[in-house]
Amino acid sequence: MADQPVLTVEHLGLSIGGARIIDDVTLSIAPGELLGVIGPNGAGKTTLFNLVSGVLTPTEGTVVLEGRDVTAMPIHRRARAGLGRTFQTSSLFPALSAFENVRLAAQVALGHEVSLFRFPRGTDDASRVARDRLDEVGLAHHLDTEAGLLSHGDKRKLEIAMLLAGEPRVILLDEPMAGVGSADVPGLMEVIRSVHRSGRTVLMVEHHMDVVLGLVDRVAVMHHGQLLACDTPAAVMANPLVQSAYLGETV
Numbered sequence: 001m002a003d004q005p006v007l008t009v010e011h012l013g014l015s016i017g018g019a020r021i022i023d024d025v026t027l028s029i030a031p032g033e034l035l036g037v038i039g040p041n042g043a044g045k046t047t048l049f050n051l052v053s054g055v056l057t058p059t060e061g062t063v064v065l066e067g068r069d070v071t072a073m074p075i076h077r078r079a080r081a082g083l084g085r086t087f088q089t090s091s092l093f094p095a096l097s098a099f100e101n102v103r104l105a106a107q108v109a110l111g112h113e114v115s116l117f118r119f120p121r122g123t124d125d126a127s128r129v130a131r132d133r134l135d136e137v138g139l140a141h142h143l144d145t146e147a148g149l150l151s152h153g154d155k156r157k158l159e160i161a162m163l164l165a166g167e168p169r170v171i172l173l174d175e176p177m178a179g180v181g182s183a184d185v186p187g188l189m190e191v192i193r194s195v196h197r198s199g200r201t202v203l204m205v206e207h208h209m210d211v212v213l214g215l216v217d218r219v220a221v222m223h224h225g226q227l228l229a230c231d232t233p234a235a236v237m238a239n240p241l242v243q244s245a246y247l248g249e250t251v
């Protein structure tokens with residue numbers, strides 16, 4: 001059953017007041033796939049992301065994770081079920097070191113007592129996970145750096161390391177390039193690429209089209225709350241519907 005989708009949304013809809021924010025969106029992500037979600041401003045990308053991660057509950061449709069209907073499951077239970085997400089606003093403790101931030105995330109994920117003071121820099125499981133994940137995102141040289149002093153790009157890498165500490169089977173990245181200086185973009189793209197290459201399934205919402213098209217296996221295009229297209233980057237860029245949705249913006 002290798003081809004069974006890891007994550008599926010079916011006929012997903014959200015109405016608020018009289019407004020139709022998300023309208024009958026159906027898509028699925030295969031194991032190990034990196035799917036990007038793009039769309040013009042106000043297209044519904046963030047809302048779709050919040051419906052998948054559990055911040056919002058749809059008014060219609062379902063979210064299915066590994067065959068299990070998680071539509072009514074709150075965000076923390078969805079995370080425990082294997083769906084990990086980053087946030088656009090930083091979830092770091094700025095006064096703690098990069099190592100301490102990831103070790104706390106690992107302690108939570110491992111179900112350990114959350115403590116800054118036990119086994120500092122020691123050989124406990126959470127410390128081992130923290131070092132491995134920081135190494136994976138290229139921050140091994142910043143173990144002792146206060147999170148608040150890292151560049152925006154490195155903060156995003158640290159958030160990804162914290163997310164990976166929970167060993168999610170599906171990773172949701174919410175605009176990973178938001179606020180990141182152009183010099184840091186290629187390095188952060190490389191981290192996302194390597195997270196994907198390690199076999200993890202990733203759903204990424206991102207405003208920067210060039211970033212998405214340079215990373216993903218397939219791209220879903222949202223417009224006015226609807227799914228306009230979901231295909232390879234080349235096919236999507238050649239799609240006249242997509243070109244017309246982006247009229248006035250660079251595709």
Ligand SMILES: Nc1ncnc2c1ncn2[C@@H]1O[C@H](COP(=O)(O)OP(=O)(O)OP(=O)(O)O)[C@@H](O)[C@H]1O
Pocket residue numbers: 016019021039040041042043044045046047048207
């Ligand atoms: N709680 C809400 N109440 C009313 N309208 C909302 C609500 N949340 C979102 N919307 C509207 O739904 C539409 C989609 O918003 P959303 O933030 O999902 O778009 P987006 O594609 O992420 O846009 P951007 O790229 O600008 O972040 C917008 O028109 C927005 O104003």
